[in-house]
Amino acid sequence: MKPVYAVLGSRCTFTVEAARCYWGDGVDLLGLKSIPEVFESVVQSGVSGGMVPVENSIAGRIPETEAGLREFPVVVAGEICLTIQHCLLSTKPLAIDRVNLVFSQAQVFAQCRRFLREHLPWVTLVAVANTELAIQMARHAGENSAAVGSALAADIYGMHVIAKGIQDSDSNVTRFVHIKPREPQ
Ligand SMILES: O=C(O)C(=O)Cc1ccccc1
CATH class of the missing domain: 3.40.190.10 (Periplasmic binding protein-like II)
Known part of the structure; x- marks a missing residue:
């Protein structure tokens, strides 16, 4: 059985694209509607981890992810940056x-x-x-x-x-992070 990772969106969000670049086809993605739901799933539902957007070169930090990293017992296990066109x-x-x-x-x-x-x-x-x-x-x-x-x-x-190509700059880069549950101390 393939490992399952929780992501924002089901088929075609930027996070799904980032997750496919990062993990390839050897994993299953569990699509969820919102960033808080991805955090909840990573800590509660037995998935191997998750992916969420954390920061963008034009617009800065993504508040829901900042809050999730503060409030949920997760660690950042890796990251991937994607150039994004809207x-x-x-x-x-x-x-x-x-x-x-x-x-x-x-x-x-x-x-x-x-x-x-x-x-x-x-x-x-x-x-x-x-x-x-x-x-x-x-x-x-x-x-x-x-x-x-x-x-x-x-x-x-x-x-x-x-x-x-309606974003304010051609080099519009978003950083996504791979999160996984924090090991109990
Ligand atoms: O809504 C999406 O497609 C996302 O993946 C979320 C997102 C939010 C901000 C920058 C990049 C992706």
Whole structure:
């Protein structure tokens, strides 16, 4: 049986991409909705460990992960950095000036601040726990909705790409950490 690792998102979050680069195909991934759920799973449910995003070169530390590292009995066992491109995605082809609601993970909005300010100053931003969930929400929220997520997620969910590479800098690097339960002293 393959070892199981808990990750944020199920099929196509950036964390899933990081986990596949780090562990390869020799492991099973347990997809969870939020960062706190990954920490809970690592300490409670008998998985071998987990992966969460910890820091981004544009937007800084990820508060839920900082809190998790402080509050749960886990240790950092390794790390991987990924360069990340963000895309603005809609369910059906949609002109950018018709978008009025955008879903994404909170820190992802911070990585795309300039694009959002210059091209979509009128939209309502809705922060959700991960970018895959953002796509699922946008699909249910009506035709003027969009999500910020990855090109892989666009493929998997058959989303229309309104704009790509919308992060504030081309070198947008996120560091992800492999966490595992702390050994009892
Ligand atoms: O929502 C995702 O796709 C994530 O993996 C979370 C995340 C948050 C901030 C930077 C990179 C990934």
